[in-house]
Amino acid sequence: MKHLPKHLRPRWRYLAVGIESWPDATIDRGSFQRQLWYAAQNLVGDVGSAAVDLTVLSFSFADGRGSAIVRVRRSEVDRARAVLASLDRVDGRDVGIRVRGVSGTVRACEEKYMGRGPKTPEKRDVVFRNAEQTAHVGPARVDVETDSAFAGATTLDI
Structure with missing residues (x-):
């Protein structure tokens, strides 16, 4: 049809x-x-x-x-x-x-x-791979800025 x-x-x-x-x-x-x-x-x-x-x-x-x-x-x-x-x-x-x-x-x-929109991630300074990095922390994910790109992580990784 x-x-x-x-x-x-x-x-x-x-x-x-x-x-x-x-x-x-x-x-x-x-x-x-x-x-x-x-x-x-x-x-x-x-x-x-x-x-x-x-x-x-x-x-x-x-x-x-x-x-x-x-x-x-x-x-x-x-x-x-x-x-x-x-x-x-x-x-x-x-x-x-x-x-x-x-x-x-x-x-x-x-x-x-209804407040269900996308939340803007919070920027934090974190330790990732034994170095201080900037991370974008959202409700379900963490994106860590590395030298060349972003690395996906969890809250247990940082």
């Missing part, structure tokens, strides 16, 4: 959503998605709900705080924000919903509004 041409594909926007509740609340992705669909159906009806096409792409919730990325059609962002504003309970638990921002791609949504 062939893909649709680019000008016929649906255009999407991605909403970064912050979720707050009581610390003992447990909310999962499925129940949040279900309540989101019910809220859309109650607020804008069946046809409007289908036009908005709300889908939860990523979801995390622990200790009363969480976040989600919700996909929505490009022309329906205002309706989607209204639906999210009308959502006040999930699984019988009170929730507070806040739209942190709207983006054109999932990656930009994560980086701008």
